[in-house]
Amino acid sequence: MTALSNYQRLEATGLWRETKGHQRREVLVSLGDATLMIFTPDETALSHWSLPAVERLNPGKFPALFGPGPDADEMLELAEAQMVDAIETVRGVLARDRPHPGRLRLFLGAGLTAAIVFAAVLWLPDVLLRQTLVLLPDSKRAQIGRTILAEAAELTGQPCNAASGVQSLAQLSRTLFGAKAPRLVVLPGAVPVSAHMPGNIILIHRSLVENFETPEVLAGYVLAEDLRRQARDPMERLLEASGFWVILRMITTGEIDRQHLHQEAHRTLTQPPGPVADNALVVRFAAAGLSSEPYAYARDSSGETTLGLIEADPLRGQVRPPIMPDNQWVSLQQICSG
Numbered sequence: 145m146t147a148l149s150n151y152q153r154l155e156a157t158g159l160w161r162e163t164k165g166h167q168r169r170e171v172l173v174s175l176g177d178a179t180l181m182i183f184t185p186d187e188t189a190l191s192h193w194s195l196p197a198v199e200r201l202n203p204g205k206f207p208a209l210f211g212p213g214p215d216a217d218e219m220l221e222l223a224e225a226q227m228v229d230a231i232e233t234v235r236g237v238l239a240r241d242r243p244h245p246g247r248l249r250l251f252l253g254a255g256l257t258a259a260i261v262f263a264a265v266l267w268l269p270d271v272l273l274r275q276t277l278v279l280l281p282d283s284k285r286a287q288i289g290r291t292i293l294a295e296a297a298e299l300t301g302q303p304c305n306a307a308s309g310v311q312s313l314a315q316l317s318r319t320l321f322g323a324k325a326p327r328l329v330v331l332p333g334a335v336p337v338s339a340h341m342p343g344n345i346i347l348i349h350r351s352l353v354e355n356f357e358t359p360e361v362l363a364g365y366v367l368a369e370d371l372r373r374q375a376r377d378p379m380e381r382l383l384e385a386s387g388f389w390v391i392l393r394m395i396t397t398g399e400i401d402r403q404h405l406h407q408e409a410h411r412t413l414t415q416p417p418g419p420v421a422d423n424a425l426v427v428r429f430a431a432a433g434l435s436s437e438p439y440a441y442a443r444d445s446s447g448e449t450t451l452g453l454i455e456a457d458p459l460r461g462q463v464r465p466p467i468m469p470d471n472q473w474v475s476l477q478q479i480c481s482g
Contacts, residue, residue: 156227157170158224160190160191160221162218168221172187180231191218198210273383292341292342295402302332304332306479309475309479312476313330314327314328316328320366326370331347331348331350335347336413337365337417339369340372346369350479360439367428367432371420371428381411385407422456430458435464437457440454
């Protein structure tokens with residue numbers, strides 16, 4: 145080792161103290177391969193220190209003070225700069241060469257921590273989202289839905305609310321869905337043909353009640369929208385779009401900033417309805433005792449793109465009973481004129 149060979153058998157004088165209660169005495173100090181040996185002037189051995197364990201007791205100051213370890217009572221004072229530099233150099237070389245289990249543990253610990261953090265970043269938001277959806281009560285969903293609807297109304301105008309039309313709309317929902325019927329809301333504009341919100345709310349564009357002769361078209365669009373909201377919880381869509389900290393606040397306080405609800409209203413009003421599989425639609429039409437043909441032709445007057453719904457009409461060739469009385473349908477058609 146170069147550092148050791150340069151300083152082999154280097155000697156100097158110094159002052160040595162055996163314990164705190166002893167007087168310092170002049171000694172001869174000899175630097176070996178990995179040891180520091182202390183002798184009397186007549187070369188009687190007094191002490192033998194391991195260089196890797198030697199500690200500088202007053203770094204940067206002279207005379208330099210050394211000890212054989214952190215808790216040792218012995219002390220050596222050296223005033224010769226060459227010997228001090230030699231001890232520091234050799235100690236540094238030996239420290240670099242010996243194993244560093246603490247450093248290895250540090251690296252392993254840092255790596256493990258990084259892996260845990262990385263896994264948490266990927267895993268925790270999804271788990272937190274699922275837990276929030278499970279724990280969120282229907283009353284809170286309804287409150288959030290009403291707030292989003294109020295935000296939407298600022299963009300579209302107030303929901304159509306002629307009293308007799310609202311009653312007819314509620315009756316249609318009960319006919320289609322039974323006890324857990326969603327709230328159907330007709331908006332005057334700036335909304336896709338249909339959409340949905342948290343809190344069991346389905347939005348309908350006024351054209352569905354004003355531009356068709358029978359309520360079966362409206363009923364078809366409502367059933368299709370219900371399938372979309374069953375495919376994905378609208379609260380999941382809202383929370384996922386809002387981000388991790390909003391989810392965390394929701395599960396801890398039950399609150400969500402109004403700005404996120406405004407953004408959700410804007411998304412709801414600007415995103416076109418997603419596709420719904422024909423076979424799923426036919427099953428819903430059959431369960432509701434509703435023909436799929438009026439809905440199919442409303443989507444495509446030629447029937448070319450909705451041929452599957454026309455051919456699979458669950459009431460094909462049968463008498464089609466009206467889904468609601470004519471007077472209720474007339475009232476519903478006037479819901480936006482009140």
